[in-house]
Amino acid sequence: MKIDWAALGSVFGVSLVVTVALVGLFTLGVVGLAKKESPRGGAALAATGAYACFAACAAAVAYGIYLIVS
C-alpha cells in the first residue's frame, strides 16, 4: 500500500496558505471600502488599496476557473 503523503501534504499546505491569504486580502478590501464610507480621512488611499485587494482575489477566482476547465 503506497500512501502519497507528499501529495496530501501539499494539498494541506496549499489549501491553508491560499485560503488564509485570500480571506485576508478580501477582508482588507472589505474593511478598506467600509472606511471609504466613513467620515474620517484617507478615503482615496483606502479605496485604492481595497480595489487592489479585490483585483488579486478576482485573479485567484480566474485561476480557479482555469484549473476547472483545463
Added chain:
Amino acid sequence: MEHITLLLGIVIVTALVFDFTNGFHDTANAMATTISTGALRPKTAVAMSAALNLVGAFLSVEVAKTISGGIINEQGIRVEVIFAALVGAILWNLLTWLLGLPSSSSHALFGGLIGAAVASAGWSAVNGSTIVTKVLIPAVAAPIVAGLASMLATRLSFAVGSRADEKATAKGYRAGSIASAGLVSLAHGTNDAQKTMGVITLALVTGGVIAPGSNPPTWVIVSAGLAIALGTYLGGWRIVRTLGKGLTDLAPQQGFAAQTSAATAILASSHIGFSLSTTQVCSGAVMGAGLGRKGGVVRWSTATRMFVAWGLTLPAAGLVGAGAELLTDQGTWGTVATGVLLVAGAGVIWSLSRRKPVTVDNVNDVEAEPAGVVTTAIAAVIPPPAGQLASADAQTDPATGPKVTIPAQTTGPRATIPAQTTGPSAEPTSPATV
C-alpha cells in the same frame, strides 16, 4: 442507440436517478452557507448552483474512464453489478437526506460497487489497499484540511475586520462567498456529472452498444448534466439546513471563510491529485469556521451523527449493493424485483420525509429533529442528542434572530407551568469554545 436491452435501459435510468440524488444531496455543499448567511435567497442560490453544475458538466473534455478509480476490478464487470451498485448508492443517499446528514455521494457509489462486486465475484474483485488510499485516508484528511484552513481564515478575518462597521462589511463578505460558492458548484458539475457519464458509458461498453474506449455519446453528456442540475435545483433542503444552521451559526465573514476554504481545498486536491470528497471538505470547512470565531460553537451532537453517517456509508451502501446483486443474479424477475424494491424504498423514504418537510420556506429555521423510525435507530447507536434542541435554542447567536420565547415573563400567574415545560432551554450546555 440500437441494441439497448431492457436491462441496459434500466441501468441508464438508474444511473440518471443516482445523478439526480447526487445533485440533490450536494446542493448543500455549495450553497448552504450562502443561504444561511443570507448572501442569496434560497431559490436564487439553487438556481445559480444548478446552472453552474450544468455548465460544469459540459466543460471538461476528459471523461472518467473508470468509475471506481481502481477500487474494484472493472474488467468484465457485468451490467447487473453496476445496477446493483447504483441501487445501494441511491438508497443510502436518500436515507442520509431523510436524516439531513451530508454524506459523500461518491463514497456511496464506491460502497455499492464494492458490495455488488464482492457478491458477484468474491473478495478478490476488490482492491483493499486502494480503498484505504482513495476513500479512508481522504475521508479523515478532508475535514481536517478544510477545517483548519477555514478556522485560521475566520480568525484572521475577525481580527482584521474587528474595527470596521458590521453592516458596511457584511455585504462585501456575502458577495465574496457567492463567488466561492460558484467555484464549488462548477467543480462539482465537472467531477460528479462526469462520474455518471462514466457509469453509463461503462454500461454501454459492457452491453456492447459502443466500442470500448470510445467517448460517451452526446445524449449521455446532456442527460447526465441535466439530471444533476435538476437535482441541484430541487435542492436537498434538509442537508442545506444541517450544514448552514445545524452544525454552527455563521456570520457573513464565517460563511465567506468556510466557502473559500472549501473551494480552495477542492481545487487544490483535484489539481495536485489527491482527491478529497467535496461533502467532507465542505462540512469540515463549516465546522472550522464555527470554531474560528471567538465564543463560536459547533454542535457536536449533530457533527457526531454526521461522522457516524460517513463511517457507515461504505458498509451500508455495500450491503444494499450486495443484496441487490444477489437478487439480480436470479434472472430477469430478480432484476425487476430489485427495481421494484428500489422504487418502493425511495417511496417510503419520501413519505417519511413528508411528516416534517423541510422546504425553501423553512430552510433557515433553527434545526428541528426529523422524527422517524430511522432516527430512533441511529440515535440508539450513537450518544443520544440529549438537550440538542435546547442547545440549539440556547446557542443561537442573538444577532441572527433566534425564535426563543420567554413565556415565564409574560404569562403572569401561570408562569410556573410554562417555565417548567421550556425547562431544557434554561440550562444551556456549555459551548465548546476554542
